[in-house]
Amino acid sequence: MNSMTTPAVQASRGPVTRKDVARYAGVSTAVVSYVVNGGPKKVAPATEAKVQDAIRVLGYRPNAAARALKLGSSETLGLVVPDISNPFFALFSHAVEDAAAALGYALVLGNSDGNLAKERRNIRNLAARQVDGVLLASVLFEPDLEVLETAEIPSVLLNQERDAPGFNSIGVDLAAGARIAVEHLIGHGHTNIGLAMGTNVSGATDGREVGWREALQEAGLPEGPIVYSAFTRPGGYTAGQRLLASVNRPTAIFATSDMQAIGLLRAVHEAGLSVPGQMAVASFDGSAESEYSWPPLTTVEQPVAAMAEAAVAALVGASRGEKPRHRIFPTTLHVRQSCGCP
Amino acid sequence: MNSMTTPAVQASRGPVTRKDVARYAGVSTAVVSYVVNGGPKKVAPATEAKVQDAIRVLGYRPNAAARALKLGSSETLGLVVPDISNPFFALFSHAVEDAAAALGYALVLGNSDGNLAKERRNIRNLAARQVDGVLLASVLFEPDLEVLETAEIPSVLLNQERDAPGFNSIGVDLAAGARIAVEHLIGHGHTNIGLAMGTNVSGATDGREVGWREALQEAGLPEGPIVYSAFTRPGGYTAGQRLLASVNRPTAIFATSDMQAIGLLRAVHEAGLSVPGQMAVASFDGSAESEYSWPPLTTVEQPVAAMAEAAVAALVGASRGEKPRHRIFPTTLHVRQSCGCP
DNA sequence: CACCCGTATCTACTCGAGTCAACAGGCCAG
DNA sequence: CTGGCCTGTTGACTCGAGTAGATACGGGTG
Numbered sequence: 001m002n003s004m005t006t007p008a009v010q011a012s013r014g015p016v017t018r019k020d021v022a023r024y025a026g027v028s029t030a031v032v033s034y035v036v037n038g039g040p041k042k043v044a045p046a047t048e049a050k051v052q053d054a055i056r057v058l059g060y061r062p063n064a065a066a067r068a069l070k071l072g073s074s075e076t077l078g079l080v081v082p083d084i085s086n087p088f089f090a091l092f093s094h095a096v097e098d099a100a101a102a103l104g105y106a107l108v109l110g111n112s113d114g115n116l117a118k119e120r121r122n123i124r125n126l127a128a129r130q131v132d133g134v135l136l137a138s139v140l141f142e143p144d145l146e147v148l149e150t151a152e153i154p155s156v157l158l159n160q161e162r163d164a165p166g167f168n169s170i171g172v173d174l175a176a177g178a179r180i181a182v183e184h185l186i187g188h189g190h191t192n193i194g195l196a197m198g199t200n201v202s203g204a205t206d207g208r209e210v211g212w213r214e215a216l217q218e219a220g221l222p223e224g225p226i227v228y229s230a231f232t233r234p235g236g237y238t239a240g241q242r243l244l245a246s247v248n249r250p251t252a253i254f255a256t257s258d259m260q261a262i263g264l265l266r267a268v269h270e271a272g273l274s275v276p277g278q279m280a281v282a283s284f285d286g287s288a289e290s291e292y293s294w295p296p297l298t299t300v301e302q303p304v305a306a307m308a309e310a311a312v313a314a315l316v317g318a319s320r321g322e323k324p325r326h327r328i329f330p331t332t333l334h335v336r337q338s339c340g341c342p
Numbered sequence: 343m344n345s346m347t348t349p350a351v352q353a354s355r356g357p358v359t360r361k362d363v364a365r366y367a368g369v370s371t372a373v374v375s376y377v378v379n380g381g382p383k384k385v386a387p388a389t390e391a392k393v394q395d396a397i398r399v400l401g402y403r404p405n406a407a408a409r410a411l412k413l414g415s416s417e418t419l420g421l422v423v424p425d426i427s428n429p430f431f432a433l434f435s436h437a438v439e440d441a442a443a444a445l446g447y448a449l450v451l452g453n454s455d456g457n458l459a460k461e462r463r464n465i466r467n468l469a470a471r472q473v474d475g476v477l478l479a480s481v482l483f484e485p486d487l488e489v490l491e492t493a494e495i496p497s498v499l500l501n502q503e504r505d506a507p508g509f510n511s512i513g514v515d516l517a518a519g520a521r522i523a524v525e526h527l528i529g530h531g532h533t534n535i536g537l538a539m540g541t542n543v544s545g546a547t548d549g550r551e552v553g554w555r556e557a558l559q560e561a562g563l564p565e566g567p568i569v570y571s572a573f574t575r576p577g578g579y580t581a582g583q584r585l586l587a588s589v590n591r592p593t594a595i596f597a598t599s600d601m602q603a604i605g606l607l608r609a610v611h612e613a614g615l616s617v618p619g620q621m622a623v624a625s626f627d628g629s630a631e632s633e634y635s636w637p638p639l640t641t642v643e644q645p646v647a648a649m650a651e652a653a654v655a656a657l658v659g660a661s662r663g664e665k666p667r668h669r670i671f672p673t674t675l676h677v678r679q680s681c682g683c684p
Numbered sequence: 685c686a687c688c689c690g691t692a693t694c695t696a697c698t699c700g701a702g703t704c705a706a707c708a709g710g711c712c713a714g
Numbered sequence: 715c716t717g718g719c720c721t722g723t724t725g726a727c728t729c730g731a732g733t734a735g736a737t738a739c740g741g742g743t744g
Contacts (some may be wrong), residue, residue: 015414015494017700028724033702040703044722064471065416066700068407069729072357076450076471083436085630090432094425097453106471108418109451111439129406129418129448233634262634269636288427292575292604294611294636359730370694375732382733386692408730411699687744694737699730707724714717 016060025054036062068130077315078126078134080110080119086232087259087287088302089137092158095308096135103316105132114139127153133315140200154318156311161207163326168314170307170327174284177300177331178211178254181282184298184333185252186219188280188340194224194250196239196260198231208256208284224250231256236263244271244279252280252339258290261297265338276340286334298339300331358402367396378404410472419657420468420476422452422461428574428601429629430644431479434500437650438477445658447474456481469495475657482542496660498653503549505668510656512649512669516626519642519673520553520596523624526640526675527594528561530622530682536566536592538581538602540573550598550626566592573598578605586613586621594622594681600632603639607680618682628676640681642673 018036022029027047034043035051043051054060068074077100081089097107108131110122119139126134133154148155148167157169185193195212209226216223225246229235236255243253244267255261261283265275273279275295283290286301307329318324335341360378364371369389376385377393385393396402410416419442423431439449450473452464461481468476475496490497490509499511527535537554551568558565567588571577578597585595586609597603603625607617615621617637625632628643649671660666677683 015700019700029701030703030724030726031722034723037702042722047722061466061470063411063700065407065410066729067702069405069411069700069731070702072729074407084426084439085429085432085436087427087429087432087631090427090429093451094427094453097426097451101452106450106452106467108448109435109439110443110448111436125448128403233630237634262631266634266636266638288575289429289604289631292579292608294608296608357730361730371731372694372733373692376693379732384692389692405730408699409732411701411730412732414699685744687742689742690740692737692739695735697734698732702728704727705725708722709720710722711720712718714715 015063016058018060018062020058021051021054021060024058025050027051072130073132073319074130075104076106076108076129076131077312078108078110078122078129078131079137080112080122080126080134081137082112082114082139084109084111087289088257088285088304091287091304092137092308095305096312098305099309099312103312105312105316112139116140123148132319135311135315154315156314158307158311160326161328166324168311168318168324168326170311170314170329172302172307172329172331174207175211175214177284177302177333178208178256179215180331180333181284181298181300182212182215182254183219184335184339185254185280185282186215186221188252188276190250190252190280191221192224192248192250192252193221194243194246194253195226196236196243196253196255196264197226197228198235198256198260199228200231206256208254212254224248224253229260231260233259233263233266236260237267238263240264240267241271244268244273251278252276252282255281255283258283258285258287258297258299261299261338262289262293265293265297276338280340281338283338286331290334291336293338295338296336298336298341299334301334302331303329357405358400359405360402362400363393363396363402366400367392369393414472415474415661416472417446418448418450418471418473419654420450420452420464420471420473421479422454422464422468422476423479424454424456424481426451426453429631430599430601430627430646433629433646434479434650437647438654440647441651441654445654447654447658454481458482465490474661477653477657496657498656500649500653502668503670508666510653510660510666510668512653512656512671514644514649514671514673516549517553517556519626519644519675520550520598521557522673522675523626523640523642524554524557524596525561526677526681527596527622527624528557528563530594530618532592532594532622533563534566534590534592534594535563536585536588536595537568538578538585538595538597538606539568539570540577540598540602541570542573548598550596554596566590566595571602573602575601575605575608578602579609580605582606582609586610586615593620594624597623597625600625600627600629600639600641603641603680604631604635607635607639618680622682623680625680628673632676633678635680637680638678640678640683641676643676644673645671 018029018032021032100107112119135156137158160169160171227239227242229239268279282298284300290297290299360371360374363374442449454461477498479500502511502513569581569584571581610621624640626642628641632639632641
């Protein structure tokens, strides 16, 4: 029994706590905290060295759960996207993770799989985990804000063209982006320009459709055929087949996402037509994939990194009491070969 | 007056705690816990109803941080990948998130950007956040296990062909996969088959290279040219240019990832060669992108969903004391057109 | 009627870290 | 030599939830 009296220099009892460090360094637990966070009080250099030493020797890592409990913040952000394996969202996620990590936040990821119920479940789950904010790329053009409201978490709506009062939102100028792409196609002399339009679960009209229409109207051209299909490669593929089969087959097509354009290219190739010779193509997103399709796609690039940074900044700003705002980012046309440029 | 006796319906003081619920329902906090988790003690049906009511009315959500602190588990898994915007890892992440969500775990994502220091930082960060396990797709062929060991977290090594004793690991049979692809190319009559080999930061030989070599040896064919480059589209592009410029230009190429193959296709197209007519191509991964390249890629598919499920299962198993093991998954050849099949 | 027992509930301690009020000691001015 | 002040350090309380141990109550048995 008294053979047990020796304190036995921390016989590797799994988790090392602040107390262990304090004991080892011969100081109080408060000092350890002060050292770890450059705390609210100063610590004598000699003491600090002792503590740093103890931390290193024992391999101490502050328990984030305890920290989160005390501070009321988990230093964690949540991101809900329809599908992370969609290259656009993958790219976006990467940028968000970078921006979050730079500010010391971790990122919890959730896929909604284009399913509203799953989107809601994800948001509620994140709320329960006390994330400090959620970034939501909703499956709806106009997301149901109710879930976010009842969850009482700072949030940012992504890919939102419209302003949602009381919410942070971020989006690109879809109409303007579509317009420059279609104008570029018009500049190549095309007079019959089709549209491969992506669809979402809600029915609101997308800015890309209005941009396409505006560009044609301004140039005094008639509207080419429109085909609606999913924002995916297969969606673009079937859209392509239908556009090629339409009575007045267009000589150029604007696709509302790179993925659709990739699918569309396949349909055009299968039909034995040359791109851009017999069918010019331009699209929207500016994903990495677009650079390596054949031919490389002329596409409207979204400033993904800037948007991600702004979204994260809005979230951490919200926790400091800043008021929500709506930001629209400009796009830039990336000219490659699918439009007819050399 | 009885006006004072009313509990004063929670004047919206931000976070609702267990205590608020207890007060509102007229019970102790313990009972609230018992109700919330079907607790270790039974609760009378009538009381339970009162509590459920209070929870609903007040909109109570248990604080995950407090829960994590007490239980020593955050019901969270960490995933560290080189780059989430790489379609293969994006697909994998999605599968992991699905598997984790099915078991009630959230997923924290970290990118290492092919950078060992960042990989380590990510792991340490996850460790501090008391994740219940981490899935690591290391930037190294042979990851440094030290970080994982000192972090003392259950972990799974992904994309590991080799067995790492004491660790869970999961991988595909790279050599076998490469062999069937190369054998398929040989079946098309090719006798000079090049290799576009991806490189990692460590120098160990990849199974895909041995598979390629084995297939050629077994068929009594000489080794075609090898070019090493990054596992990316640009990497494949330059690899393609170099293979096309090599003294004995191959008539078929095996690329060790779909991304490389996509880049390679661009180089071949730019050279004005037809695929598969003048240059056949096969690759490795089975990503969605491979189906929509031109021509569609014949590729070796990895069973991503099964691997993700197994990885998550290994992690939750580990927290129950199961011992680590190494699992290798078989691949399947997806025949499309880039190899020469109609 | 006293006793025991099972059920339902409550009290109180715990997890690990942040931080404030209190306190020790050293130094200088008066 | 004393008083005041600055610097460095500490003890103790707190965050919200899980749960063991104590307690209250009602009913059945001897």
